[in-house]
Amino acid sequence: MSANGDAELVFQPARGLIGLMTSRQLSARELLDAHLQQIEKVNPQVNALVTVCADRACELAAAADAALAKGRVLGPLHGLPAAHKDLADxxxxxxxxxSPLHADHVPTRNHLVVQRMLDAGCVTLGKTNTPEFGTGSQTYNPVFGATANAYDPAKTCGGSSGGAAVALATGMAAVCDGSDMAGSLRNPASWNNVVGLRPSDGRVPQWPNDRPVFTLSVYGPMGRTVGDVALQMLVMARPSNRSILNLPPQDFHAVYDGDMTGTPVAWSDTLDGLPIDPALAEALAPARGLLTQLGCAVTDAEPDLTGVDEAFDIMRAAYYWQEHAQEYRDRPDQLGDSVRWEIEHGSRLTVEDLGRAETLRARAYDRMHDFLDTYRFLVAPVTQLPPFPIEQHWPETVAGVPQTYYREWMRVCSRISLTGNPAVSVPFGFTADGLPAGLQIIGRHGDDLGVLQLAQAVESATGTWRTRPARPVVGRDHRPPPAVAP
Known part of the structure; x- marks a missing residue:
């Protein structure tokens, strides 16, 4: 295949690539080679992939080709080059x-999501960059450095699944996994013009998992199109006896079958009063009209999210204390400022604090349930501002409102994490400066398929996902990783 053909190939939707492979117009090895060439060309400028396993990927691609030669498709992800978040074992x-504390860590087992992707036939390329322990929506860490935005390398890519979003946007992987506690699948998807789904609590089982009933953090898929995310949900979103929390399976093949005529949709500019940067608001302004054109019955309405920020803060801090207290005692100098801030907050919590957080969450869950009884979907911004400079750890202000801690500016996502609803970021538009802006579609608990069906309708109407980034700026130092895994 020509160099130009390779360049086109790596930006094709994953579903189309599988069709090319299963019809034997393309081999898994040819597809892998095209992606490895793209990694060599692009990754030094964006630093999205932090460990690349070319030899292992070649073995997996060869196995996919050998299986197909015998008339057997390995699974829904047959031969697709995939990258896994550096939080997933x-x-x-x-x-x-x-984290520098784990710079040389090599696990002996796979996270369940990773194993399911491998069992479904994916070809593991390597690992994608993440902030330290996934802390914050700016992807940088002392081990690998920062990951640059695919559309402007001078800007942040978001996070914490930032490496995954950039790998997809720049054609270095066909599908990626990620995790989301405060917006970590949705925020970087929005800022890099790809799709990121935070599934309903209990939809995607997690293992190993020391806190099996802690539901603020979930694993989920990321792709260039809604269809590619639905394809991954066929693999990820199945019940497991490893997990205490399991929702019944949904038929994600039906992602293209949604009819939105008459569907009641709540449109929220601010998700209950949050500051929104004017440049972002301008980019998203046509969304309400588009939803009406799609046949939705759109009403301006805000859910009552009283207490959700306090509950989220307490539960997240308690998690950090439980997860990292020993590391804090032993090597506090090896932990970043944001991680230490969360741990120290957690160390001061009382039983009364934890009880209050549970009560606030239960009440918020009930109010959101009632709100979404009236409206099937809630549509809002994914972020509160466009991407900020890559040198900044977090923005000091949003629309003139001071931000007092490192993740305050991500409450438009963390509020939905607290209520446990499925939420997807789908590409919608661009700011006047050419930076991507996604739309957040939130659904009833368990209606992950419905959320993706509305996202698919938006995607088809806009075609925004087809706008690729320009070639990354050569010469920026983002501390590119070694080319071969240790």
């Missing part, structure tokens, strides 16, 4: 969690 592949 990968057997035999370095997994650092973005």
């Amino acid at each position: 990968t057997a035999g592949i370095r997994t650092t969690y973005g």
